[in-house]
Amino acid sequence: MNEQDFLAAYDPRDYPAVAVTVDVVALTIREGALHLLLIRRAAPPYAGHWALPGGFVRPDEDLGAGARRELAEETGLGGERLRRVHLEQLATYGAPDRDPRMRVVSVAHLAFAPDLPDPVADTDADEAVWLPVTALSSRQLAFDHGRIIDDGLERARSKLEYTPLATRFLAPEFTITELRAVYETVWGHPLHAGNFHRKVLSVPSFVESTGASTERGGARGGPRAKLYRAGDARLLHPALLRPAREETVR
Amino acid sequence: MNEQDFLAAYDPRDYPAVAVTVDVVALTIREGALHLLLIRRAAPPYAGHWALPGGFVRPDEDLGAGARRELAEETGLGGERLRRVHLEQLATYGAPDRDPRMRVVSVAHLAFAPDLPDPVADTDADEAVWLPVTALSSRQLAFDHGRIIDDGLERARSKLEYTPLATRFLAPEFTITELRAVYETVWGHPLHAGNFHRKVLSVPSFVESTGASTERGGARGGPRAKLYRAGDARLLHPALLRPAREETVR
DNA sequence: TAAGTTGTTCTCAGGTTGAGTTGTTCTCAG
């Protein structure tokens, strides 16, 4: 049997039915707090529970494209602003019983977005909101989405260490203080302003100066800050390491 | 419609057919060189080409379990030795045209194994071999497996920096020099022996002393080396960073 | 104008790194 005959005789229905979905852990920073995009499910299973935006991948659509489409549908975003959102694959979740309907394998993605407008509920959802991650524990989550969110948050924290992706939470031009605020909210603890400043400027191609400064000083005083934009580094060398967690005392 | 009615009325065949496979980038070190497990495909598509071990995920099997099963089938391994192999999810590949038969989404995994016996070809394969990664360029690879292998090698290199997984390429007891040889072969360049020694012993819980030493000195002389086993650290703090690649000169 | 805040630059002590050296223990060849 040659390759062409083989393909002609091939019947996809011979294989077990598995559905493939994409889900998105979309993060943004609003009012100094890390927020996550969640929808409330309108239809069973898990009707009324909160879930990640996502859905079945379409027959001719790449996985990343599917994730971006789902994100666009939930945020009502398009064009340039959607293109500025960082999107990467997170991990794939495929426990046999994770969806009561059938075998569903979900390819989860992680998105970093600058402050975006309030989301719009579409057909699958009662409601869509940006929820502060600190408020997550009070919500009932569908499927294994709690686990996916935990993995996404840990990935986000670690990505800030060795990539310049913190800039993706900000407008194209930003100050070093705004960049530090991103690190502080994602990592959840304060950083030394002077050392952070020195470090960011010493990492090659992390940020580049625009030459301009802010129009005004800070809300409560202080000089105007210099403006920077993201440099062309894709990896930070050397990395900005998180302060080590305390050793477990024995 | 309540949730039970919904599930009763649900027909999986309403959804587009997608097949889910698991593939494994299995790495080991033989004779001082990094080797990769490859099989030669017996059946179309890509008959005669080299491919990663893998196959369709079974209806009631978790993704990681499927990857471990495929690895066991190709290596003929079982029991304790199979359990010692480190296996983690790498990434998922789902471009619509990556398989000519139908839409196939492949969840790739990465495995680190101590030196294993020669693989045994099973039904899907003419032949199975451990191939030095330096010889990869001379082989015709099926599907997008070249890309998956590149991603797996890069992931392996980076995992050695911040996890103690280098020990998974070795027997349960090893010397610091053997551990250094793992880093040197995976990273592809020599390391300073004295500094490596100091660093490994200074990272908390990376390795712990067994108290014993090797029976004999090195093949070409030298004292007996102290033996260590893996400690209980899951992450290295601080990490063992690769020397920075040279800056791209402009 | 005074008081307070903030962006930015310094200083300095302590730690870590890269590179080389030393001393000792071993294997192998003759």
Add this chain to the structure above:
DNA sequence: CTGAGAACAACTCAACCTGAGAACAACTTA
């Protein structure tokens, strides 16, 4: 049995990086 060479393990030292704090000028609001 001995000498040459190899390798493990420990040390030294200069260069660099980091964390913590201080200094100071440029802003804000009251």
